[in-house]
Amino acid sequence: xxxxxxxxxxxxxxxxxxxxxxxxxxxxxxxxxxxxxxxxxxxxxxxxxxxxxxxxxxxxxxxxxxxxxxxxxxxxxxxxxxxxxxxxxxxxxxxxxxxxxxxxxxxxxxxxxxxxxxxxxxxxxxxxxxxxxxxxxxxxxxxxxxxxxxxxxxxxxxxxxxxxxxxxxxxxxxxxxxxxxxxxxxxxxxxxxxxxxxxxxxxxxxxxxxxxxxxxxxxxxxxxxxxxxxxxxxxxxxxxxxxxxxxxxxxxxxxxxxxxxxxxxxxxxxxxxxxxxxxxxxxxxxxxxxxxxxxxxxxxxxxxxxxxxxxxxxxxxxxxxxxxxxxxxxxxxxxxxxxxxxxxxxxxxxxxxxxxxxxxxxxxxxxxxxxxxxxxxxxxxxxxxxxxxxxxxxxxxxxxxxxxxxxxxxxxxxxxxxxxxxxxxxxxxxxxxxxxxxxxxxxxxxxxxxxxxxxxxxxxxxxxxxxxxxxxxxxxxxxxxxxxxxxxxxxxxxxxxxxxxxxxxxxxxxxxxxxxxx
Numbered sequence: 001x002x003x004x005x006x007x008x009x010x011x012x013x014x015x016x017x018x019x020x021x022x023x024x025x026x027x028x029x030x031x032x033x034x035x036x037x038x039x040x041x042x043x044x045x046x047x048x049x050x051x052x053x054x055x056x057x058x059x060x061x062x063x064x065x066x067x068x069x070x071x072x073x074x075x076x077x078x079x080x081x082x083x084x085x086x087x088x089x090x091x092x093x094x095x096x097x098x099x100x101x102x103x104x105x106x107x108x109x110x111x112x113x114x115x116x117x118x119x120x121x122x123x124x125x126x127x128x129x130x131x132x133x134x135x136x137x138x139x140x141x142x143x144x145x146x147x148x149x150x151x152x153x154x155x156x157x158x159x160x161x162x163x164x165x166x167x168x169x170x171x172x173x174x175x176x177x178x179x180x181x182x183x184x185x186x187x188x189x190x191x192x193x194x195x196x197x198x199x200x201x202x203x204x205x206x207x208x209x210x211x212x213x214x215x216x217x218x219x220x221x222x223x224x225x226x227x228x229x230x231x232x233x234x235x236x237x238x239x240x241x242x243x244x245x246x247x248x249x250x251x252x253x254x255x256x257x258x259x260x261x262x263x264x265x266x267x268x269x270x271x272x273x274x275x276x277x278x279x280x281x282x283x284x285x286x287x288x289x290x291x292x293x294x295x296x297x298x299x300x301x302x303x304x305x306x307x308x309x310x311x312x313x314x315x316x317x318x319x320x321x322x323x324x325x326x327x328x329x330x331x332x333x334x335x336x337x338x339x340x341x342x343x344x345x346x347x348x349x350x351x352x353x354x355x356x357x358x359x360x361x362x363x364x365x366x367x368x369x370x371x372x373x374x375x376x377x378x379x380x381x382x383x384x385x386x387x388x389x390x391x392x393x394x395x396x397x398x399x400x401x402x403x404x405x406x407x408x409x410x411x412x413x414x415x416x417x418x419x420x421x422x423x424x425x426x427x428x429x430x431x432x433x434x435x436x437x438x439x440x441x442x443x444x445x446x447x448x449x450x451x452x453x454x455x456x457x458x459x460x461x462x463x464x465x466x467x468x469x470x471x472x473x474x475x476x477x478x479x480x481x482x483x484x485x486x487x488x489x490x491x492x493x494x495x496x497x498x499x500x501x502x503x504x505x506x507x508x509x510x511x512x513x514x515x516x517x518x
Contacts, residue, residue, distance in 0.1 A: 026163045033156040040149045042189075046182065048095040055092070059085045110135075110203050116214040119222035125211050136204045143197045150183075150190045157183045225275050229268055236264040254319045258312065258339065304342045307369030311339055316372070317379060322465050324353070324378040325367055331357065332365050335466070343368050352469055380465040383431060387424040387442075388465040392475060394491070395454045401488040402455055406446060408482050408489075409459050413444045416475055417461035424462040454492025 037043050059082060066078045113128045157179045164172045243256040311317050319339055323346065325332045334348040346365040348354065354361040371377060380388050392413075396405050424442040431437060444461040463471045483489045 023163065023166050026159050026166065030156060030159050030163070033152050033159065037149065037152050037156065040145070042146055042149055042186075045095060046185070048092055049097075052089065052092040052095045055085050055089050059089065110200070110207055112207060113211055116211075116218045119218050122215055122218055122222075125215050129208060129211055132204050132208060136201065139197060139200060143193055146193055147190060150186045153179070153183050153186050221275065225271060228271050232264060232267050232271070236260050250320070255312065262312075262341070303370035303373060304368050307372045308339070308341050310372055311344070311369060316382070317344065317377070321382065322349070322380040324380070325365070325371070326376045327371075334365060339369075341369075344371075349466075350469065352472070355469065383427075383434070385424075385427045385431070386465055387420045387427065387462045388468060389460055390463045390468045390472060391458060391460040392472060392479075393456055393458050394476075394479060395451055395456045395493070396483075397454045397490040397492045400455070400490050400492075401486070402448065404486065405483065405489045406448060406457055408486075409457050409479060410444070410446055412475060412478050412482065413446070413459045413461045416471060416478075417444055417463060420462040420464060451492070453494060 062078055062082050062085065066075060066082065069075050069078060110132065111128070113125060116122065116125055157176070160172070160176045160179045164176045239260050240257055243253055243260070247253045247256055317323065317336060317339065319336050321336050322334070323336060325346065331353050332346060332348055333351045333353045334346040336344055337347045338345040344367040346367055348361050348363045348365055350361045367377075394409070396402070421442050421444065428437065428440045428442055432440060442462055444459065446460070447458040449456045449458065480491075483491060
């Protein structure tokens with residue numbers, strides 16, 4: 001009997017030791033789980049919520065005791081505790097409600113990108129996609145972190161159940177009830193977060209798919225437009241090559257290339273315009289209002305564009321023509337070196353105008369195309385004309401041999417202008433086919449008129465439109481040399497006579513008397 005009792009005590013002791021070992025292991029696992037759970041922001045929020053509720057309950061009890069108490073000292077002590085608890089409650093007021101959704105910060109709607117209408121918007125679309133993916137990853141990280149926390153709370157709850165079974169004391173039972181309540185609330189929050197996450201993830205995925213499709217559409221459209229533009233540019237190069245091959249005239253080739261460039265630019269503009277406009281009626285309405293405002297604000301520019309059409313298609317001016325422009329009492333003479341969409345570029349040449357008035361030459365003059373409507377532009381070389389009628393005037397005295405002088409001038413002029421006269425005659429025949437020219441005389445013409453100090457011989461002749469000053473210089477020099485060979489021909493010009501005499505007091509005074517000398 002004694003042996004049986006000893007054996008029972010030995011078994012009970014061994015079992016007790018084993019039970020203690022199991023309890024210790026459970027407590028260690030609970031401590032480890034508590035350490036991981038305590039570090040979570042959501043657990044801190046929950047603990048603060050519990051603390052807020054405990055303080056609120058304690059404050060309600062103190063207020064009730066204060067009403068029941070009649071002891072002054074006790075009332076003061078209760079008031080002090082109440083004030084202290086109210087301060088703590090004020091610090092924890094943001095944890096008044098247990099709202100884990102605020103921690104997740106799940107938006108009700110995601111940011112959507114407007115419909116892509118042009119290739120440039122693709123850059124913004126990629127940035128939008130990157131931002132959505134970052135938000136999705138951020139929310140997924142929060143959700144997984146919260147889910148891991150709930151798993152740890154659930155694991156701790158299982159450990160507490162095991163501990164309560166091993167040691168069913170009030171402390172362990174109370175800890176299990178607290179853990180059950182906490183697990184229930186966290187599981188409810190997890191269910192809510194799971195639903196929110198799935199909805200949020202679906203919205204993001206739908207937006208990513210939509211934006212991805214629009215990126216593909218715009219990329220394909222951009223490729224098609226690029227191919228169309230390349231084809232248009234290639235056709236323009238082919239047309240320029242054909243123009244260079246078959247148009248031998250430099251002016252004609254230049255005009256052809258300008259027209260090809262103009263048409264090419266407008267076609268490219270129209271391709272881009274109609275490729276990215278969604279509503280043509282809306283476009284027409286907008287252009288109607290815009291054109292009305294632009295017509296007023298940019299009147300000169302539109303007039304220059306219209307002037308370009310008149311110049312290019314009217315044929316009044318071409319690159320290479322020598323023209324004279326009048327603007328603000330200033331005259332510019334030069335050669336057209338370019339006709340752009342808005343202006344004519346003129347290279348100022350050395351002419352009689354620059355010699356006698358401007359005293360400047362070699363400048364680049366920019367003339368707005370609208371000058372063809374408002375200012376006078378003279379073309380020296382219109383329609384292939386290479387000559388222009390120039391004149392020289394020379395005065396001789398009244399007693400000179402007028403016939404001989406005029407004959408000398410006629411001979412010199414006729415000899416030097418002979419080649420230009422024939423060239424002008426051929427050009428005039430071409431002009432008569434287009435213009436009603438009543439007096440197509442191109443031969444040199446000579447006139448003689450009375451002047452104050454003699455007779456003026458006025459000689460007019462055809463000369464090179466681009467080198468009139470050089471021929472005038474040559475003719476003038478030869479006429480003077482020829483006149484100097486004849487004593488009966490005297491050149492008339494204004495002159496002054498100066499008379500000097502001395503006074504009786506030996507002071508020298510000067511008296512001037514002028515008269516015309518012929």
